Amino acid sequence: xxxxxxxxxxxxxxxxxGNNQSGQLGDGTTSxxxxxxxxxxxxxxxxxxxxxxxxxxxxxxxxxxMGNNGNGQLGDGTSSQRLSPVPIVGxxxxxxxxxxxxxxxVKSxxxxxxMGYxxxxxxxxxxxTQQPTPVKVVDGGVQAVAGGYExxxxxxxxGALWRMGSGAGNAPSAYFGPPSVTTHPGSRTxxxxxxxxxxxxxx
Numbered sequence: 001x002x003x004x005x006x007x008x009x010x011x012x013x014x015x016x017x018g019n020n021q022s023g024q025l026g027d028g029t030t031s032x033x034x035x036x037x038x039x040x041x042x043x044x045x046x047x048x049x050x051x052x053x054x055x056x057x058x059x060x061x062x063x064x065x066m067g068n069n070g071n072g073q074l075g076d077g078t079s080s081q082r083l084s085p086v087p088i089v090g091x092x093x094x095x096x097x098x099x100x101x102x103x104x105x106v107k108s109x110x111x112x113x114x115m116g117y118x119x120x121x122x123x124x125x126x127x128x129t130q131q132p133t134p135v136k137v138v139d140g141g142v143q144a145v146a147g148g149y150e151x152x153x154x155x156x157x158x159g160a161l162w163r164m165g166s167g168a169g170n171a172p173s174a175y176f177g178p179p180s181v182t183t184h185p186g187s188r189t190x191x192x193x194x195x196x197x198x199x200x201x202x203x
Contacts, residue, residue: 002051007036014040024050024067025082030083039085050098050147052138055095055105056085063089063105071101072132073116079132089134099147104154105190110140112154120150121170128170137164138172 004018004025015036015201016025023030028040037175040056047056053067053074064085065074072079075088095106102116113134114123122129122138151165158178164171 012042022068026066075115122165124164131134171189
């Protein structure tokens with residue numbers, strides 16, 4: 001993150017500390033906080049810190065964002081800085097990630113969505129145009145997501161790792177294939193009374 005930290009306590013409350021010059025802590029100010037401040041009292045299930053913006057998901061599946069928005073990374077359709085959390089998606093969100101100036105989230109149907117800065121194709125939607133509102137990148141099958149400086153990554157349900165952005169292009173490309181298990185020999189017919197040893201290799 002951009003020198004700030006978010007954490008969730010077991011009561012579902014969201015807390016933040018650190019650099020707040022863009023309002024990324026969501027406490028309504030731009031004051032640096034050396035001691036954590038509570039942002040939400042309960043119901044928070046996931047949070048992500050971008051460079052100077054933050055996002056979190058509540059138990060009802062809603063997505064909220066705050067902080068720097070100069071490249072549309074909050075996804076609210078504007079480029080306005082937000083000092084307090086604003087709602088982005090009303091329901092269905094299960095995971096979230098913050099990149100440098102872009103954001104990504106996964107919905108319960110396994111679809112992947114992205115918004116914000118896209119000069120290196122880090123949103124993965126096939127172009128390099130900035131997106132101030134969420135755009136669907138993958139229709140389904142996504143289980144986890146991460147944002148980097150000018151890249152984005154996600155893990156598919158089959159275990160494959162995909163990336164997009166700097167060095168990878170503006171559409172998802174496979175980085176590691178899904179894990180596989182191979183038996184040796186693959187198949188063999190035996191006569192009664194004979195034995196055979198099989199081995200297994202996992203990749």
